[in-house]
Amino acid sequence: MQTAHGSVEQETRLEGSEEYLTFTLGSESYGIDILKVQEIRGYDCVTRIANTPAFIKGVINLRGVIVPIVDLRIKFSVGEATYHEFTVVIIINVLGKVVGIVVDGVSDVVALPAQSIKPPPELGAALDTRYITGLGTLNDEMLILVDIEKLIGSEELQVVDHSTENIQKEVVNI
Amino acid sequence: MSEIVFVNDNRITFQGSCSREEAAELHRALVCRLNELVERKAEQAELDLRQVNQIDACGCQLLALFLEDLRRHGITAAACHLGPELAGQISLLGFSETFSVLPPL
Amino acid sequence: MTTPNGEQDGIDLKRFNQVFFEECAENLAEMEQILIALGECEPDHEQLNAIFRAAHSIKGGAGIFGFDDMTVVTHVMESLLDLLRNHEIPFRPEMIDLFLEAGDAISMQLAGHREGKPVCQEAIGQVRAKLQQLAKPGANGSGALQPATEQALPRQDASPLPVRCRLTFSPDPEIFHRGIRIESIISELSELALEGEFHCRAYLAETPELEDLDPLRCVTRWEFTLASLAGREKLVEAFMFVAEEEQLQIEELPWQERRAEAAQDDGAPEAVAAAPPGRRAYDSNELATGAFGRRGAEAESSIRVNVGKVDQLVNQVGELLITQAMLAQTAAGLDPILHQALQRGLAQLERNTRDLQGSVMSIRLVPISMVFSRFPRLVRELAGKLGKQVEFRTTGEGTELDRGLIEKIADPLTHLVRNALDHGLETPQARFAHGKEPAGTLQLRASQVGGRIVIDVIDDGAGLNRGRILAKAQERGIPCSDSMTDDEVWQLIFVPGFSTAEEVTDVSGRGVGMDVVLKNVQSIGGRVQIASEAGMGSRFTISLPLTLAILEGLTVAVGGEKFIIPINVVIESLQPKPDQLKTVNGRQVVQVRGEYLPIIRLHRMFNLESQVTEPELGILVMVEGDGERGAILVDALLDEQQVVVKSIETNYRRVEGSAGATILGDGRVALILDLTELFLMHKKL
Numbered sequence: 034m035q036t037a038h039g040s041v042e043q044e045t046r047l048e049g050s051e052e053y054l055t056f057t058l059g060s061e062s063y064g065i066d067i068l069k070v071q072e073i074r075g076y077d078c079v080t081r082i083a084n085t086p087a088f089i090k091g092v093i094n095l096r097g098v099i100v101p102i103v104d105l106r107i108k109f110s111v112g113e114a115t116y117h118e119f120t121v122v123i124i125i126n127v128l129g130k131v132v133g134i135v136v137d138g139v140s141d142v143v144a145l146p147a148q149s150i151k152p153p154p155e156l157g158a159a160l161d162t163r164y165i166t167g168l169g170t171l172n173d174e175m176l177i178l179v180d181i182e183k184l185i186g187s188e189e190l191q192v193v194d195h196s197t198e199n200i201q202k203e204v205v206n207i
Numbered sequence: 208m209s210e211i212v213f214v215n216d217n218r219i220t221f222q223g224s225c226s227r228e229e230a231a232e233l234h235r236a237l238v239c240r241l242n243e244l245v246e247r248k249a250e251q252a253e254l255d256l257r258q259v260n261q262i263d264a265c266g267c268q269l270l271a272l273f274l275e276d277l278r279r280h281g282i283t284a285a286a287c288h289l290g291p292e293l294a295g296q297i298s299l300l301g302f303s304e305t306f307s308v309l310p311p312l
Numbered sequence: 313m314t315t316p317n318g319e320q321d322g323i324d325l326k327r328f329n330q331v332f333f334e335e336c337a338e339n340l341a342e343m344e345q346i347l348i349a350l351g352e353c354e355p356d357h358e359q360l361n362a363i364f365r366a367a368h369s370i371k372g373g374a375g376i377f378g379f380d381d382m383t384v385v386t387h388v389m390e391s392l393l394d395l396l397r398n399h400e401i402p403f404r405p406e407m408i409d410l411f412l413e414a415g416d417a418i419s420m421q422l423a424g425h426r427e428g429k430p431v432c433q434e435a436i437g438q439v440r441a442k443l444q445q446l447a448k449p450g451a452n453g454s455g456a457l458q459p460a461t462e463q464a465l466p467r468q469d470a471s472p473l474p475v476r477c478r479l480t481f482s483p484d485p486e487i488f489h490r491g492i493r494i495e496s497i498i499s500e501l502s503e504l505a506l507e508g509e510f511h512c513r514a515y516l517a518e519t520p521e522l523e524d525l526d527p528l529r530c531v532t533r534w535e536f537t538l539a540s541l542a543g544r545e546k547l548v549e550a551f552m553f554v555a556e557e558e559q560l561q562i563e564e565l566p567w568q569e570r571r572a573e574a575a576q577d578d579g580a581p582e583a584v585a586a587a588p589p590g591r592r593a594y595d596s597n598e599l600a601t602g603a604f605g606r607r608g609a610e611a612e613s614s615i616r617v618n619v620g621k622v623d624q625l626v627n628q629v630g631e632l633l634i635t636q637a638m639l640a641q642t643a644a645g646l647d648p649i650l651h652q653a654l655q656r657g658l659a660q661l662e663r664n665t666r667d668l669q670g671s672v673m674s675i676r677l678v679p680i681s682m683v684f685s686r687f688p689r690l691v692r693e694l695a696g697k698l699g700k701q702v703e704f705r706t707t708g709e710g711t712e713l714d715r716g717l718i719e720k721i722a723d724p725l726t727h728l729v730r731n732a733l734d735h736g737l738e739t740p741q742a743r744f745a746h747g748k749e750p751a752g753t754l755q756l757r758a759s760q761v762g763g764r765i766v767i768d769v770i771d772d773g774a775g776l777n778r779g780r781i782l783a784k785a786q787e788r789g790i791p792c793s794d795s796m797t798d799d800e801v802w803q804l805i806f807v808p809g810f811s812t813a814e815e816v817t818d819v820s821g822r823g824v825g826m827d828v829v830l831k832n833v834q835s836i837g838g839r840v841q842i843a844s845e846a847g848m849g850s851r852f853t854i855s856l857p858l859t860l861a862i863l864e865g866l867t868v869a870v871g872g873e874k875f876i877i878p879i880n881v882v883i884e885s886l887q888p889k890p891d892q893l894k895t896v897n898g899r900q901v902v903q904v905r906g907e908y909l910p911i912i913r914l915h916r917m918f919n920l921e922s923q924v925t926e927p928e929l930g931i932l933v934m935v936e937g938d939g940e941r942g943a944i945l946v947d948a949l950l951d952e953q954q955v956v957v958k959s960i961e962t963n964y965r966r967v968e969g970s971a972g973a974t975i976l977g978d979g980r981v982a983l984i985l986d987l988t989e990l991f992l993m994h995k996k997l
Contacts, residue, residue: 092964
């Protein structure tokens, strides 16, 4: 599997701060741990898959690896799910899986000092608080920090097959 | 004393001892057989060692070189019909791989 | 005992750990195989030696790599085996079971190091104590605890430690002329070596034309790999008067030193951890290839490769195949006359690619004996537990299949074997009452039939009980009726939650069973068939595709997407005429040569928008799978090609109706259809 986040990852990290890739969904800014990001690419040639929720756009060929594409805009009912040459897919590498997420736009890579991150609020964001690790502030704007691993692994996103996992466990127990 | 018996065109049968003492004679016979097989454009040859009762390092080397030469001429060759004692001796001397010993036909 | 973990002479050995783990697992498997084959019989000298060697290698390896806990059981085991070898204590049948138990203990420790699994120290302590107990009578007190190999030869005051080394002897070309008998040197050397620890390999340093050869000129070089208590001086002495110093090279292979250290149970000082430099009079290269274990000689003809690397190779060939398809697609649009040379080159490329692919795929093939070999023991233990007598046979162990399949077939097979023992075979009494031999037979049979691998699990037990299955199904609320054919009844046992055991045993477990077997087999493109006759026995047949990685497929277009239909299920394709189309029970069917086939609209199955919604507008592909036939409606047929099967599940979940996906020449992903699932989906619609 490719680990193509090379240049971004290698940047020196400030003491006690984490780096986040920021992107927008509708009017909100989100941030995810840069180390979980494999690459960022355009959106094209998605093969649709039947009988899946609308936010699963299908699968793409990423240099020989088949990668599912999740449109977070549809999932969280924000922004407009249009696809054009500027539509961006963030390729995430978590839980041993490579998954592409479609967002409205990628903004920047920022370093946030750990002490500037506040605990998540109870309400407010389009995203369920379960997947929010905290809130950061960037240029007087609120940045919602997402636990992308938890989100991708969640049952509601249906990327990870929870049912087959159970089957495998059963086999072991026989 | 080793004597070479022509039983089958592609089968080279050895008898008796294949040792340092017989080396010169064995060598002559092998050269003769080699030329004959090459001339005939034989595709394969078998070294039948069934009747060999003794072999030493010098004999092993000679047979190994013979096999090597056959292969160089595109002739598939291997030793066969080794008794357990002879096989043991060949293996002790480290030649079993070189001889690519075949199971009996 | 403290040892620098995995470090020796400042060299990080961690990367060799994997090699040790693999070898250790192999040694354990080999040991177990011998023990199982023995049954209750006394092992002969050869077998004892083989078991001893396995235990010994594990202990040696564990010593070098710093897994000192693993040397504990192996050490006591080795001692006991050595006493047996030397007839100092008599063989007792319970020793076999104890050795098996010891093997399990070592396996547990191995798993502990390898995968971080929990290790039950108590169990290990028990096995160790039992082994020591057996080693006691007849042995002179503490003798059983001495390192085994030291007892094999007369002890010397200096308490010699076995030295493992490789000698390379490049004799003087005149040696035959001088009348020196190399054979006697070799045989002397072999006597200095520990039993079974001597290997000699001769090779020709040059191969002159036979005709020009002086028959008494020595062109042979010898390489000896041996373990010996004699010490290097003694070894060198064997070559006295024969070899000049530069003609003899000795490499010490490192593991004996640490092995010896491990043998001194009470945490002796690190004195022997590294050999004093002075002992290395000759060239010494401890990290030379082949320095680990006894694989030196074998290494010449086979190499050990990480599976990951092979998979990478397979993937890369897959990429190449895709690139080649892409080129072919591009070139198809060019004028064949103007680009004749290019076309020829591309045709050649295609052939080369396929050849390469064939060769690469063959690397992944492994004999099914890798799975079969686990069963003798399982059967033996289970039969004992269940009070049944079984004659267990396997055939076709050499049948090769893809490594990926081997791993996935092990669990379903285990389940079938357990089932056959538990539910299939009767007790000796019951068998006797029915006029059968008290001992039942259980057979595992593998073979290649056409493009598939077929594995049968056959027992001569009571057979499936139709009445009981139907009753049970009814009780569980599974739809069924008395008018069902036998085959249909047998299929009921694959329904989730079905179990026919009169009482739930700890052997076959409860409920989860055949449905999981079926699911697992299907997940690797396999099928399970049942044949059974009351009182005679039953046969479960698993059939699998040869490989998971490449598939011959028909590319079809449906509503802007492409799909692959595996060619082996395709019968024919046709454009139906209106009079061929009928409606039966509200479902549309097509009549082909007197047969009515249900029409499966692919665009509907996969929720695609297509211009072609009616059969007469498109093409029907007749398919057959699992004894069922159907006609798949597609917009158009595109072409027939080999595709590389990629898993969707790697990064996503299972996709209903598909057996994976592939990447087409244009770089897009296309789903590969799974007929069995497609039929099921169609029925649910």
